[in-house]
Amino acid sequence: MDLSPYYHIIFSALAILLSAFMFLLTLNSKSKRVNLPPGPPGWPVVGNLFQVAGSGKPFFQYVRELLPTYGPIFTLKMGSRTMIIVSNADLVHEALIEKGTIFATRPAENPTRTIFSCNKFTVNASMYGPVWRSLRRNMVQNALSAGKIRTFRHVRVTAMDKFVERLKAEAAANGGAVWVLKNARFAVFCILLAMCFGVEMDEETIEKMDNMMKTVLITLDPRIDDYLPLLRPFFSKQRKKATEVREQQIATLVPFIEQRRSAVKNPGSDPTAAEFSYLDTLFDLTVEGRKYPPTNPEIVTLCSEFLNGGTDTTGTAIEWAIARFIENPSIQSKLNDEIKTTVGDKRVDEKDVENMPYLNAVVKELLRKHPPTYFSLTHSVTEPAKLAGYDIPTGTNVEFFLPAIAEDPKLWTNPKQFDPDRFLTGGEDADITGVTGVKMMPFGVGRRICPGLGMATVHVNLMIARMVQEFEWSSYPKDTKVDFSEKLEFTVVMKNSLRAMIKPRV
Numbered sequence: 001m002d003l004s005p006y007y008h009i010i011f012s013a014l015a016i017l018l019s020a021f022m023f024l025l026t027l028n029s030k031s032k033r034v035n036l037p038p039g040p041p042g043w044p045v046v047g048n049l050f051q052v053a054g055s056g057k058p059f060f061q062y063v064r065e066l067l068p069t070y071g072p073i074f075t076l077k078m079g080s081r082t083m084i085i086v087s088n089a090d091l092v093h094e095a096l097i098e099k100g101t102i103f104a105t106r107p108a109e110n111p112t113r114t115i116f117s118c119n120k121f122t123v124n125a126s127m128y129g130p131v132w133r134s135l136r137r138n139m140v141q142n143a144l145s146a147g148k149i150r151t152f153r154h155v156r157v158t159a160m161d162k163f164v165e166r167l168k169a170e171a172a173a174n175g176g177a178v179w180v181l182k183n184a185r186f187a188v189f190c191i192l193l194a195m196c197f198g199v200e201m202d203e204e205t206i207e208k209m210d211n212m213m214k215t216v217l218i219t220l221d222p223r224i225d226d227y228l229p230l231l232r233p234f235f236s237k238q239r240k241k242a243t244e245v246r247e248q249q250i251a252t253l254v255p256f257i258e259q260r261r262s263a264v265k266n267p268g269s270d271p272t273a274a275e276f277s278y279l280d281t282l283f284d285l286t287v288e289g290r291k292y293p294p295t296n297p298e299i300v301t302l303c304s305e306f307l308n309g310g311t312d313t314t315g316t317a318i319e320w321a322i323a324r325f326i327e328n329p330s331i332q333s334k335l336n337d338e339i340k341t342t343v344g345d346k347r348v349d350e351k352d353v354e355n356m357p358y359l360n361a362v363v364k365e366l367l368r369k370h371p372p373t374y375f376s377l378t379h380s381v382t383e384p385a386k387l388a389g390y391d392i393p394t395g396t397n398v399e400f401f402l403p404a405i406a407e408d409p410k411l412w413t414n415p416k417q418f419d420p421d422r423f424l425t426g427g428e429d430a431d432i433t434g435v436t437g438v439k440m441m442p443f444g445v446g447r448r449i450c451p452g453l454g455m456a457t458v459h460v461n462l463m464i465a466r467m468v469q470e471f472e473w474s475s476y477p478k479d480t481k482v483d484f485s486e487k488l489e490f491t492v493v494m495k496n497s498l499r500a501m502i503k504p505r506v
């Protein structure tokens with residue numbers, strides 16, 4: 001959440017004037033009687049907003065530095081929004097498992113998000129209720145069930161072969177060096193596109209789609225008027241731009257939606273059409289409380305959610321994995337040994353992954369130490385609630401800070417260390433779904449747990465296995481140390497995007 005571009009003196013002055021006015025208005029309001037968790041003192045109305053923005057730090061870093069002072073639950077006032085940051089496993093369990101139905105909703109969205117989510121018509125943004133239930137049930141049962149994931153095996157095989165070819169070509173042109181995140185996220189994006197649209201796309205079209213998705217994500221970056229709605233009149237240009245981007249997004253995606261609609265209506269008419277796609281589940285979808293199926297703009301929104309949910313998250317996991325392999329070559333060689341003993345000279349397949357305990361331990365440790373997002377998506381409560389004895393009013397943004405849980409010394413031995421063996425010889429374990437207890441939650445836990453968990457696990461395991469089977473990975477430039485600094489770019493990626501040397505294994 002980098003708000004620094006908006007941290008402008010004029011707005012500060014304006015906000016202070018407004019804040020004095022609003023403060024007087026709210027002095028006697030009943031919110032004064034609410035017992036919120038403690039937090040750093042802020043200014044009236046703007047709260048801690050300018051402290052956060054002015055710190056110049058990524059939001060996760062700002063929060064991390066407050067933990068020793070304010071503990072496992074604290075409040076940040078971000079303009080009109082009250083944010084409650086939770087960073088302790090027991091409190092996560094209390095909120096998302098014990099009081100799961102109450103903490104399962106989402107807060108109100110800012111106007112830009114509302115444009116792109118078609119008024120909260122997505123699994124991730126919808127309030128806890130009938131729309132969410134219908135959309136989520138459809139995604140989980142009709143598109144992401146274990147059986148449906150299996151039907152796309154051939155898509156993953158083709159995408160992995162292309163991925164390896166791309167890496168080889170890039171290495172050949174650059175003295176053996178390749179960019180890790182860029183190539184990994186492109187490979188996942190190809191898989192998700194094929195699953196979503198069920199039509200074949202050439203590389204140029206895929207890149208066009210990818211650029212479109214990136215533009216949307218940038219447009220959705222938070223702005224200061226999201227926190228201080230009184231400043232909205234100053235941002236009419238940005239609002240107009242957002243509407244234009246939305247129009248472009250619709251114009252880019254609708255032709256593919258119509259192509260698929262026609263292929264489904266006239267079986268056999270399009271020889272390139274896949275047997276099944278996520279789109280097929282949306283055309284006639286019945287949504288509780290509605291009499292009509294999703295419109296084309298709504299389908300655009302649902303497809304974008306499907307593509308965005310799994311692309312950067314998975315790509316990010318792969319980048320951190322390769323960084324760890326370069327840092328610790330013994331992990332890489334142990335993995336390669338396991339691949340060799342499991343599949344011999346055969347190309348590693350997703351079915352083999354189940355029989356590779358070391359690979360599974362590496363992936364689990366990766367998601368513990370480097371959860372691709374440091375906060376779960378924002379939660380909110382369906383009714384006034386209590387957490388750790390404090391009041392949680394409706395409309396509050398409840399944020400769960402994942403690294404604090406996955407690196408809690410009360411839950412883990414040497415939590416800072418990247419050590420896949422902790423899950424094998426170390427005798428440690430964790431239920432990633434949180435049902436039997438929360439120790440790490442890279443996919444969230446409870447009712448809003450990531451519905452892509454199963455598929456994402458297949459993708460991360462398979463990509464790592466193929467990347468290590470094909471190549472030996474080492475540092476670029478040679479003999480340099482990996483810099484593990486982080487930065488926020490929707491997910492938490494490496495501050496200096498990882499470039500690595502690859503050597504084909506013989």
Ligand code: HEM
Pocket residue numbers: 123124125136305306307309310311313314317371372373375376377378441442443444445447448449450451452453455456460
């Ligand atoms: C390594 C990959 C992934 C990670 C780390 C990840 C992580 C997460 C997290 C932390 C949440 C928020 C949970 C909460 O609100 O408490 C989430 C939600 C979600 N994810 Fe994922 N995700 C991944 C892959 C995917 C994939 C492949 C898809 C679908 C194609 C997907 C679709 C979604 C959706 C739709 C939600 C919203 C669920 C809801 O609100 O009910 N994710 N994910």
